[in-house]
Amino acid sequence: MAQRTTTRPGADPRRRALRHRRLLGAAFALPALLLLGALVAYPVVFSVVRSLFDASGDRFVGADNYVEMARDPATLTALRNSAVWVVVAPVLLTGLGLLLAVLTERVRWATAFKLVLFLPMAVSFLAAGIVFRLAYEQDPDRGVLNAVVVGVHDVFVEPAPYPTARAREGLGLTGSQADGYTSGELRPGAVAVLPFVGVAPGAVPAAAGPARAPDAVPGALTGTVYLDFTPGAGGRPGRVDPAEKGLPGVTVEAVRDGAAVASARTAADGSFRLDGLTEGTYRLRVPAAVFAAGYGGVDWLGPALITPAVIGAYLWVWTGFSMVLIGAGLAALPRDVLEAARVDGASERQVFRRITVPLLAPVLTVVFVTLVINVMKVFDLVYVIAPGPVQEEANVLATRMWLVSFGGGNDQGLGSALSVLLLLLVVPAMVLNIRRFRKGGDS
Amino acid sequence: MSRRAGGVRWLGSAAVQGLLLVVALVWLTPLAGLLLSSLRSERDNASDGWWTAFADPAQLSLDNYRVLLEDSGLVQAFWNTVLISVPATVLVVGVSALAGYAFAWLDFPGRDGLFLVVVGLLVVPVQIGLLPVAKLFGAVGLFGTVAGVVLFHVAYGLPFGVFLLRNFFAEIPREMLEAARLDGGSEARIFLRLVLPLGRPALASLAIFQFLWVWNDMLVALLFADGGSQPLTVALQSQMRQFGSNIGVLAPGAFLSLIVPLVVFFAFQKHFVRGVMAGSVK
Numbered sequence: 001m002a003q004r005t006t007t008r009p010g011a012d013p014r015r016r017a018l019r020h021r022r023l024l025g026a027a028f029a030l031p032a033l034l035l036l037g038a039l040v041a042y043p044v045v046f047s048v049v050r051s052l053f054d055a056s057g058d059r060f061v062g063a064d065n066y067v068e069m070a071r072d073p074a075t076l077t078a079l080r081n082s083a084v085w086v087v088v089a090p091v092l093l094t095g096l097g098l099l100l101a102v103l104t105e106r107v108r109w110a111t112a113f114k115l116v117l118f119l120p121m122a123v124s125f126l127a128a129g130i131v132f133r134l135a136y137e138q139d140p141d142r143g144v145l146n147a148v149v150v151g152v153h154d155v156f157v158e159p160a161p162y163p164t165a166r167a168r169e170g171l172g173l174t175g176s177q178a179d180g181y182t183s184g185e186l187r188p189g190a191v192a193v194l195p196f197v198g199v200a201p202g203a204v205p206a207a208a209g210p211a212r213a214p215d216a217v218p219g220a221l222t223g224t225v226y227l228d229f230t231p232g233a234g235g236r237p238g239r240v241d242p243a244e245k246g247l248p249g250v251t252v253e254a255v256r257d258g259a260a261v262a263s264a265r266t267a268a269d270g271s272f273r274l275d276g277l278t279e280g281t282y283r284l285r286v287p288a289a290v291f292a293a294g295y296g297g298v299d300w301l302g303p304a305l306i307t308p309a310v311i312g313a314y315l316w317v318w319t320g321f322s323m324v325l326i327g328a329g330l331a332a333l334p335r336d337v338l339e340a341a342r343v344d345g346a347s348e349r350q351v352f353r354r355i356t357v358p359l360l361a362p363v364l365t366v367v368f369v370t371l372v373i374n375v376m377k378v379f380d381l382v383y384v385i386a387p388g389p390v391q392e393e394a395n396v397l398a399t400r401m402w403l404v405s406f407g408g409g410n411d412q413g414l415g416s417a418l419s420v421l422l423l424l425l426v427v428p429a430m431v432l433n434i435r436r437f438r439k440g441g442d443s
Numbered sequence: 444m445s446r447r448a449g450g451v452r453w454l455g456s457a458a459v460q461g462l463l464l465v466v467a468l469v470w471l472t473p474l475a476g477l478l479l480s481s482l483r484s485e486r487d488n489a490s491d492g493w494w495t496a497f498a499d500p501a502q503l504s505l506d507n508y509r510v511l512l513e514d515s516g517l518v519q520a521f522w523n524t525v526l527i528s529v530p531a532t533v534l535v536v537g538v539s540a541l542a543g544y545a546f547a548w549l550d551f552p553g554r555d556g557l558f559l560v561v562v563g564l565l566v567v568p569v570q571i572g573l574l575p576v577a578k579l580f581g582a583v584g585l586f587g588t589v590a591g592v593v594l595f596h597v598a599y600g601l602p603f604g605v606f607l608l609r610n611f612f613a614e615i616p617r618e619m620l621e622a623a624r625l626d627g628g629s630e631a632r633i634f635l636r637l638v639l640p641l642g643r644p645a646l647a648s649l650a651i652f653q654f655l656w657v658w659n660d661m662l663v664a665l666l667f668a669d670g671g672s673q674p675l676t677v678a679l680q681s682q683m684r685q686f687g688s689n690i691g692v693l694a695p696g697a698f699l700s701l702i703v704p705l706v707v708f709f710a711f712q713k714h715f716v717r718g719v720m721a722g723s724v725k
Contacts, residue, residue, distance in 0.1 A: 024549055026545075038598075040564055119705075120474075123701055131697070142488070142489075142492050144472065147492055147494070430565070
C-alpha cells in the first residue's frame with residue numbers, strides 16, 4: 001500500500017522522504033511503546049481500578065481499601081517507618097556526602113577514597129543485607145559491631161569480675177547471684193570463710209594466689225573469699241584446701257541493720273579485712289554487682305532498633321553516590337569567587353556557609369530529591385536484614401505491599417491500594433521531571 | 444605568623460587525612476567480614492568472629508566454595524542470573540536506541556506527547572507492575588519463566604533508556620545527519636553506521652547501569668521466577684530464614700554474586716559512575 005502511494009505520479013520526492021521517515025519513526029518507537037504500554041502504563045490503570053475492589057476482586061468496595069490502610073495497625077507501622085526513612089535517610093546522606101566531598105578536596109588520594117565509598121553501589125541489596133546481618137549479630141564474639149561496642153564499653157565500665165560464680169550452698173551464705181549473698185551474724189574479731197564455686201579455671205585471674213584464711217583481728221572482721229574447688233579431687237566443701245585459689249577483687253561489705261558500714265576488696269589470696277567496727281553484730285555481704293552478667297552489646301536487630309539499623313546499611317550503600325555527585329558540583333564552583341572571599345578575610349567556615357553551600361544548592365536539591373524517590377521504594381534491604389520475628393516492626397510501604405499481596409496476606413485489593421499509594425508519593429517527582437524537561441528543552 | 448599558620452594547616456590536614464582513612468576502613472570492614480566469613484568453616488563462624496582469622500590464618504580455606512560449586516541448585520541459579528541479565532541488558536539497549544533515535548530525529552504522529560509520557564514513567568515504582576503483570580504473564584504462560592523476568596526488566600528499564608539515549612542522540616549536529624541523508628543513506632543505515640557509533644558512551648553507560656540493576660535485582664525475580672528459573676539473589680534469599688546456621692552458604696554465595704558487579708565496576712569505573720549518576724532518576 002505504501003509502495004503504491006509513493007509511486008503515484010507527481011508526488012514530491014521530499015514529501016515522500018518525510019513520509020517514509022514518519023513511518024520509520026513509528027516503527028522504531030513501536031517496540032518500546034508496546035512494552036511500556038502493556039507492562040508499565042496498563043498496570044498503573046489496572047492497579048488503580050483493582051484497589052477499588054475487595055480481596056478476591058469480586059466486589060466493588062469504593063475507597064474501603066484506603067480506609068483500611070489508615071486503620072490496620074501493621075500498615076500504619078509501615079507508613080510510620082516509611083516516613084522515618086524518607087525524613088532521616090536523605091538528610092543524613094546529603095549531609096554526609098557534602099561533608100566528605102568537601103574533605104576529600106583536601107587530600108591527594110581523593111580518587112581512591114571515592115572508589116572505596118562508591119564500591120557498595122555495585123553490590124546487590126541482598127549481598128549488602130547478608131553483610132550487615134553478619135555485622136549486626138548480637139553475640140559480641142560474632143558480630144563486629146557489638147565486638148567494638150562491648151570493647152569500648154568495657155574500657156569505661158569495668159566488667160563484673162565473676163559473672164558465673166555462686167556461693168557454695170548450705171555453708172553460711174544465703175542469697176542468689178541476682179540479689180548478692182549474705183552471711184549469718186558475726187561479731188568483730190571473727191574470721192569468715194566464704195566458699196564460692198562456678199568459676200571456670202580459665203576465668204580465675206592470673207594474679208590469684210592460693211587461698212589463705214587470715215588471722216583474727218580484734219575490732220575487725222576478716223576472712224577469705226575463695227574458689228572452693230580442688231582440681232582433680234580431694235577438696236572438702238567449705239574448707240580452705242591447699243590447692244584452692246583465692247578470688248581477688250571481690251567486694252565484701254559489713255552490713256548492720258541493712259546498711260553497709262564498711263567495705264573492702266579481696267587481695268590476691270582472697271583475704272579481706274573490714275576495720276573500724278564498733279561492738280555489735282554484722283552480716284557480711286557480697287553484692288550482686290560482683291556477679292552481674294557481662295554487657296552483651298546492643299540489640300541491633302531487635303524491634304526497637306531495627307529501622308535505624310537498616311537505615312545504617314542503606315547509608316553504607318548510598319553515601320558514595322551522594323558524595324560523588326556533590327563532589328562534581330564542588331569541582332564546578334567558580335574558584336575565583338571562593339578565592340576572593342578568602343582574600344577578603346573570610347574564614348573557611350564562613351566561606352563554606354555563605355558561599356559554597358548556597359552555590360551548591362541546586363546540586364544538593366537534585367541529590368536530595370533523587371534520594372527521597374529511591375528511599376520511598378526501599379524494599380530488599382528491609383526484607384533481607386530484618387529477621388522474621390521483627391519483620392512487622394521493620395516494614396516499610398514496599399515490604400508491606402509485598403506481604404499483603406503475595407506473602408501470605410493475599411489481599412490484592414489492599415495490596416493494589418498500597419502500590420497506588422507508592423505511586424502517588426512519587427507523583428511530585430514525576431511532575432518535577434516533566435516540568436524540568438519541558439523548560440530545559442533537552443536536558 | 445606564616446610558620447604557625449603552616450603548622451595549624453599541617454595539623455588540620457593530618458586530621459582530615461586521619462578521619463578519611465578511618466571512614467574508608469569502616470566502609471571496607473563489612474566486605475572484609477563477608478570475605479573472611481566465607482572462607483571460614485561453619486564451626487569457626489559459630490564460635491567466634493571473622494577477625495580472629497587475622498591471628499589465625501589457618502582457619503581460612505576454600506571448602507565453602509567447593510561445597511557451593513557442587514550444589515547444582517545454586518550453580519543453576521548463578522546461570523539463571525546470567526541468562527536473565529544479559530538478554531535484559533541487550534534488549535533494553537537495543538529497543539531504547541531505536542526509540543531514542545525515533546524520538547530525537549524521526550518525526551512521527553504524537554511524538555512529543557508520547558515522549559512526555561516516557562519522562563513521566565521514569566519514576567514509576569516497580570511495585571505497581573507486580574500484580575497486574577503477574578496476572579498478564581499467567582494468562583500467556585510467561586509466569587515463572589526466565590523470559591517473563593527478562594521482559595519485566597526490559598519494560599521497567601525502558602523509560603530511563605529511551606530518555607537517556609533520546610537526549611544523547613539529540614545532541615548530534617543536524618548537519619551531520621542531513622549530509623548523510625543527502626548522500627542517499629537510508630535511515631536504517633544512518634542509524635547503524637552513524638548514530639550508534641556516535642552514541643557509544645551513552646550506550647555503554649546505559650548497558651552497565653541496566654546490567655547491574657538486573658544482576659542485583661531480587662524483588663522482580665522473587666515474584667516472576669519459579670524454582671527452576673530463579674537467579675542467585677532469590678536462591679540465597681530463601682536461605683536467610685536460618686541465617687545463623689547458613690552462613691557457610693550465604694557468605695560465599697553473596698561473594699560469588701558480588702564478583703561480577705565488582706569486575707564490571709573496576710573495569711568500567713568511568714562509565715559505571717556516569718551510568719549510576721544518570722540512572723539515579725529512576
